[in-house]
Amino acid sequence: MxxxxxxxxxxxxxxxxxxxxxxxxxxxxxxxxxxxxxxxxxxxxxxxxxxxxxxxxxxxxxxxxxxxxxxxxxxxxxxxxxxxxxxxxxxxxxxxxxxxxxxxxxxxxxxxxxxxxxxxxxxxxxxxxxxxxxxxxxxxxxxxxxxxxxxxxxxxxxxxxxxxxxxxxxxxxxxxxxxxxxxxxxxxxxxxxxxxxxxxxxxxxxxxxxxxxxxxxxxxxxxxxxxxxxxxxxxxxxxxxxxxxxxxxxxxxxxxxxxxxxxxxxxxxxxxxxxxxxxxxxxxxxxxxxxxxxxxxxxxxxxxxxxxxxxxxxxxxxxxxxxxxxxxxxxxxxxxxxxxxxxxxxxxxxxxxxxxxxxxxxxxxxxxxxxxxxxxxxxxxxxxxxxxxxxxxxxxxxxxxxxLTPVVADGVPVASNRGGPPERLTVVAYNVRMGFGLDGRFDLSGLAGIVSRQRPDVVLLSEVDRGWLLNGGHDTLDLLADRLDMPYVFAPAADPVWGDAVLSRWPMTGPRTLPLPAVGAPTGAQALAVTLDLGDGVRTAVVSTHLQPPPGEGPVVQARAVADFAVGYAAGRPLVVGGDLNTEPGDEAFGEFTRVGLVDALAAARPLGTSPADDPRNQIDHVFVSPGLTAAGAVAPRGTASDHLPVAVTVTLPPR
CATH class of the missing domain: 1.20.1250 (Growth Hormone; Chain: A;)
Known part of the structure; x- marks a missing residue:
């Protein structure tokens, strides 16, 4: 025995x-x-x-x-x-x-x-x-x-x-x-x-x-x-x-x-x-x-x-x-x-x-x-x-x-908006590759460090994994949100545990997701829209997406769908759209966003390569804003915690 x-x-x-x-x-x-x-x-x-x-x-x-x-x-x-x-x-x-x-x-x-x-x-x-x-x-x-x-x-x-x-x-x-x-x-x-x-x-x-x-x-x-x-x-x-x-x-x-x-x-x-x-x-x-x-x-x-x-x-x-x-x-x-x-x-x-x-x-x-x-x-x-x-x-x-397994009650820390809305928002868009860096290690500290140094108010994440066994079974989103001390909203793309997210220091309301047509792309895609409640009735719409181009083509169909969806969701309110768009400035898919009146928030800093992270020669991660917003200080901070670099920009809100 x-x-x-x-x-x-x-x-x-x-x-x-x-x-x-x-x-x-x-x-x-x-x-x-x-x-x-x-x-x-x-x-x-x-x-x-x-x-x-x-x-x-x-x-x-x-x-x-x-x-x-x-x-x-x-x-x-x-x-x-x-x-x-x-x-x-x-x-x-x-x-x-x-x-x-x-x-x-x-x-x-x-x-x-x-x-x-x-x-x-x-x-x-x-x-x-x-x-x-x-x-x-x-x-x-x-x-x-x-x-x-x-x-x-x-x-x-x-x-x-x-x-x-x-x-x-x-x-x-x-x-x-x-x-x-x-x-x-x-x-x-x-x-x-x-x-x-x-x-x-x-x-x-x-x-x-x-x-x-x-x-x-x-x-x-x-x-x-x-x-x-x-x-x-x-x-x-x-x-x-x-x-x-x-x-x-x-x-x-x-x-x-x-x-x-x-x-x-x-x-x-x-x-x-x-x-x-x-x-x-x-x-x-x-x-x-x-x-x-x-x-x-x-x-x-x-x-x-x-x-x-x-x-x-x-x-x-x-x-x-x-x-x-x-x-x-x-x-x-x-x-x-x-x-x-x-x-x-x-x-x-x-x-x-x-x-x-x-x-x-x-x-x-x-x-x-x-x-x-x-x-x-x-x-x-x-x-x-x-x-x-x-x-x-x-x-x-x-x-x-x-x-005895811990029953974690996740808090939802948000900034107080009792003092009125802020004058500006710092936005970061980042394809985090399921949390794995260029060296193949699961690098939460690297991801959290490069994002937190930008002191963001809003973070738009792409390639977020929340439990794929092939990636180790981690909830990358919750782990990263804990380190950034920011609540999140997540929307599925490929399946319920893989997609895109928005993290914000301000309360988020009215989340909506739009599944995008695959048009031959291997992985599913979507557009996630939320509304930031900044206080005193001031609200800003934010859309996070990750476009998936079909083989040998640009993501034109998906870009058009996201642009129309974002403008319709904002309904005249200030709007920020960002993520890994897999398109370069001047491409047809890029033009779909400017077609609906959005402005390239990173234009002043171009060329601004973001991929691959160790030799950033491709400009495929972007932030667009509505005409009433003023963008400044655009950067793509260097790091190898993902195969992409993040892009960060500070957006000044319209005067009240």
Whole structure:
């Protein structure tokens, strides 16, 4: 029993380290291997998938060298790579360190599978603890935090994992030798969380199916079911409604509920009879709601998916072997783990590459959820349908742990307008590339620093990511808003967690979003309009947008739509329009804004290059104002916290 507990702990801690590495490696595909959207999506996808295909050889390696040496070696490499990433300077070094950690993690997982027939407790605890830890860190990983706190947390996590790994391998046969009993006699009086798998028969088939679902479960947990960033984004939509999201009042409230539901469903003996279908149906329902691309459905989608995913893992792990004692179960489990992680890679790459290749991606989470549901729902249940569930003390402890996840009540600090409206506003427009700098590091400090030095009143952000797994699952907008101490309004473009935002020191009212025609562009686009209430009845309209040009053309159609929308929304009030417009002064798309009477606020400072950030030769980030406003002091401050430079300008309001 003691060895099984060490095995569960080692698997859970290993999952946490592995997900940490994935959160560095996945965005590295775009920000380091891919170069400013010039690297073909097919090439990036091939690079990503190649490592998962290579890991299919892991069971062969185990067969030749033995499970123990392979597990320990791969586990140590995973731990070292994870620790090294804390010190990585970015660039190619970071990418290859993360790739080494990825491959080591894949081999470790497959090797662990060969000696572990009951993986669900370790997998479930690892996924839940990782989600809770990410929430405690406010969705910013220890890897990116640096400083003594980042190092202390990283060293402690690695030390715990290596201790558990060493303890697990200190006794012969690991945790679950093939053919080991899994019935009540194996767990009686132990309080072991593996009790849902009580059966007098070998657990080979159940183990194979559970390991096959490890990769899909990791994908669905990170994309949907256990994502702290998605929880916060979902609550922010519930605050604002009308297709836009505001600074949330309830922060991460859905996450502890999702984590608790997931744990209890995963670690409790699954029901028999027709009730077995509840988990698969709940998972599919959550995936379908998520695929509808509606912000107000994110919270119910997350909660349904969390409980459904936990129940499906429990079903898959509770299966029995049709031919007990059959040789080869260990290798089949190893291949199942490797194939499951290949499903993870195909799902992750397939979902996000749709924005480059132009096919609909809503079917990806639904298809993966359907796979999980079918594998879990068709698992042959153990011969004994009755059995002891997880002990009450264990269930209570796990639920309490989940509920300790902080419920952040985000404040909405705004400047007082009781003294009357200001005479001028400083506006900053910035394409933040999901928070990743030119070196491929998640650089919130760099972004916040370059913006705050301009002392802005209004900030218009493009390429804002609020939870994409491919970018690490961060809520970049909320993290940046906290550092700038400014509330925000967010509008979706590609999907509910990727789009544009307005941050303001003054109260914002009347938000509206206009989806823009795609006209062949790979990523969706929109225009977000808000009204600044400056006091004494003075109001100024602000529009944030990010135009997406179709291949080989300018964004003329979108520019015309934004210009007309902005002028109509302002209805004669002072107006500011800005963002990454992907057009140069003098281009036809640029002329659409001047056609409606708007003035180039950066004209006096031209030429004013903004892209790429390390060699700004393209003038594609702009601010336009209505004729009654006077612009001065336009700059594009240098920095490499994004692949664009921000533009800043001070606008003097008309006299009252």
């Amino acid at each position: 003691r060895n099984r507990q060490f095995a569960t702990g080692a698997l859970a801690l290993g999952v946490i380290l592995f997900v940490d590495v994935l959160r560095v490696w996945l965005p590295g595909i775009i920000t380091i291997f891919g170069q400013a959207a010039s690297t073909p999506a097919e090439l990036m996808g091939a690079f990503a998938l190649a490592w998962f295909v290579l890991a299919l050889a892991a069971p062969v390696l185990v067969g030749r060298l033995g499970a123990g040496p392979v597990t320990v070696t791969a586990g140590v490499v995973l731990a070292v790579a994870r620790l090294a990433l804390t010190a990585a300077p970015g660039g190619r070094i970071q990418l290859w360190l993360a790739t080494a950690g990825l491959l080591a993690g894949l081999v470790w997982l497959s090797a662990t599978a060969t000696t572990t027939a009951r993986p669900v407790p370790g997998l479930a605890l690892g996924l839940a603890a990782n989600a809770a830890g990410h929430a405690l860190l406010d969705t910013q990983d220890l890897v990116w935090r640096g400083g003594w706190a980042g190092w202390l947390g990283s060293v402690a996590l690695v030390a715990l994992y290596l201790t558990a790994l060493a303890s697990r391998t200190a006794t012969p046969h690991g945790s679950d030798p093939p053919g080991a009993p899994t019935g009540p006699a194996a767990t009686a009086g132990s309080g072991d969380v593996a009790s849902p798998y009580a059966s007098g028969r070998a657990a080979g088939a159940g183990g194979v199916r559970a390991w096959l679902l490890a990769g899909p479960a990791l994908l669905l947990a990170g994309m949907l079911a256990l994502s702290p960033a998605l929880a916060r984004t979902g609550t922010s939509y519930l605050v604002s409604g009308d297709g836009v999201a505001g600074s949330p009042l309830w922060g991460l409230v859905p996450l502890p509920v999702a984590v608790a539901g997931f744990l209890l469903a995963a670690l409790t003996r699954p029901a028999g009879g027709p009730a077995r279908a509840v988990g698969p149906v709940a998972l599919l329902a959550g995936a379908v709601l998520f695929a509808l691309d509606r912000g107000d459905l994110l919270v119910p989608a997350m909660l349904l998916a969390a409980v459904g995913l936990g129940a499906c893992l429990a079903l898959a792990g509770a299966g029995t072997l049709d031919r007990p004692g059959e040789a080869g179960d260990d290798r089949r489990r190893g291949y199942a783990a490797a194939v499951g992680m290949l499903v993870f890679a195909l799902g992750a790459v397939g979902y996000y590459s749709a924005y480059d290749l132009g096919y609909p991606n809503a079917a990806v989470p639904v298809s993966v959820a359907l796979l999980v549901a079918v594998v879990a729902g068709t698992t042959r249940p153990a011969s004994r349908t009755a059995g002891r569930p997880v002990p009450v003390r264990t269930a209570v402890a796990l639920t309490a742990l989940a509920l």
